[in-house]
Amino acid sequence: MRSFKAILLILTTTMMMDSCNGQTTVPTVRPATQAGRFYENNPRILSHEVDSLLAQHAKDGTIDNVAALIVPHAGYYFSGNVAASAYARLHPEKPYKRIFLLGPSHHEWLDGASVNSEADFYATPLGEVKVDREVARQLMEADSVFSYQPKAHDREHCLEVQLPFLQRQFKDVPPIVPIIISTNDFAKLQQMADVLKPWFTDENLFIISSDFSHYPSYADACEVDAKTGKAVESGNVEEFIAAIESNARSGIRNLATSACGEFPIITLMLMLDGHYQVKHMMYQNSGDIDNHDHSRVVGYHAFAILRGEEKGFSLSDEEKQMLKKIAYESIKDSLDGKSIAVANSQFSTLTPILKEKCGAFVSLHKQGRLRGCIGHFGEDTPLYKIVAEMARAAAFEDPRFSPVSRNELDDLDIEISVLTPMRRIHSLDEFELHKHGIYIRKGYRSGTFLPQVADEVNWSKEEFVGHCSQDKAGLGWNGWRDAELYVYEAIVF
DSSP states (O other), X not given: OHHHHHHHHHHHHHOEEOTTTOOEEOOOEEOOTTBTTTBOSSHHHHHHHHHHXXXXXXXXXXXXXXXXXXXXXXXXXXXXXXXXXXXXTBOTTOOOSEEEEEEEOXXXXXXXXXXXXXXXXXXXXXXXXXXXXXXXXXXXXXXXXXXXXXXXXXXXXXXXXXXXXXHHHOSSOOOEEEEEEEOOOHHHXXXXXXXXXXXXXXXXXXXXXXXXXXXXXXXHHHHHHHHHHHHHHHTOHHHXXXXXXXXXXXXXXXXXXXXXXXXXXXXXXXXXXXXXXXXXXXXXXXXXXXXXXXXXXXXXXXXXXXXXXXXXXXXXXXXXXXXXXHHHHHHHXXXXXXXXXXXXXXXXXXXXXXXXXOOEEEEEEETTXXXXXXXXXXXXXXXXXXXXXXXXXXXXXXXXXXXXXXXXXXXXXXXXXXXXXXXXXXXXXXXXXXXXXXXEEETTEEEEEOTTHHHHSOOOHHHHHHHIIIIISOSOTTGGGGSEEEEEOEEEO
16 A cells, blocks of 8 residues: 555656646656766765855855856866855845746857756756746747757756755755857847846846856966956946957967856846946866866856845936037037047046936927937937937937938927836836836837826826837737836936
């Protein structure tokens, strides 16, 4: 009887019933292909090894506001200590809903990202970790830059080696979303960041898998990795890319790459703003572990990205005047045949808020009548650049009007609407009519109403959102109910 019950228990925990046709289906498990290679295959030995590594950093304490980690993925013998320095900072009982794992492809060129939407679980010698297949599918539905390509995951080690650390650090490991990124197309990396950013919230954890310098000498690795690490700490994606390119041009012997996870790191950095702090945890290279050969080493960094308190977005009178001047000069220099870069080159002292990435609309009026209006709704370009570009577009590219002529320039009134960074909401209770603009997104469809639209119509909150869903996003009157909702404010001057 006991053996029968045991068999029955095994069957019921390894099979799922398909309620539609009554058939049983066995869950798809991605096997632990790297156990015995990058880390121990024996569960008892593996648990002891990981626990020992984490214990070395337990004295540093945990951090509650960790948004993401950047950790290495080499064999535990070489990089386990560095990885543990970051994992040990995670609170074991932090109730993350899911963990996004982003890493590079070591075997397949994808020119995009592959999300494992087919596996129900990832296995390690310590057990199985559930995959959030629903979120994986939502990513693929949101943008074609995400797909599922099995070969990208079959032999890949960069995500698998992270799992034992999660299994030993967390009491209950949240479901994972495994993503392999393989493209040097910056526009595609930006698309990935745009799709992932709504998930980059306090309820989710992002883990970026990357080693750093590959195969220079010990001394050269220390120099290269210091430069790259400083760029990561800056949180500035342009500085990080510049460091990678500078290292590549340096002529350092045997330097194959400064960061094999360069593209996942860029994707993460494109989601950061002024509310995040990048904190360096630890650095070593393989020469620190194996003293026999310092001629060819691999570097390992660990970072924790900490989420700060939400800061209010505001513009001083001086900053508003500067933006108006930028808009005017952009139009004027266009009439003179100069580029936007020349138009902006004279503004050498820009405040941090003017470099913040946010959207903006520029409206031109002549004698009280609209003469052009163009805007950019997004968070991919610094404010001062967006204002310059939108001013030029409003003057010369609004299809409703003929291009502005030189003799009109001094008669134009320039109005700028700066859109504050978007914030996702989950209920209309969080939306304030007349104060907030609404942005609705579902799959490829999206639409927005600026806050001032509410001043022009006599709609209720529900009508405001319903019209935006129907008229702007093309989702139908009630389409907003299962779409992503964001609010923002407009500073008009």
